[in-house]
Amino acid sequence: MNVDKVRDEVKSKEGEILHFKFNGSRNQKQEFEGEIIETYQAIFVIKLRDNNIKSFSYSDLITSSLEIVK
Secondary structure (H helix, E strand, O other): OOHHHHHHHHHHOOOOEEEEEEEOHHHOEEEEEEEEEEEOOOEEEEEEOOOOEEEEEHHHHHOOOEEEEO
């Protein structure tokens, strides 16, 4: 999967409430729901239900560090 394809897929989901799974370093695992509110060339921004903001790179999706659960 290339970055352009992932970027287009994320852009198409902008504004939807989605469920995410994040596998961080040192076995940190988080699940959260939020809305993709902005997409940029290298990153995208998610607004969580509690109004906090998280940003991720498209490579997080490519490497499966971040998953969008359907």
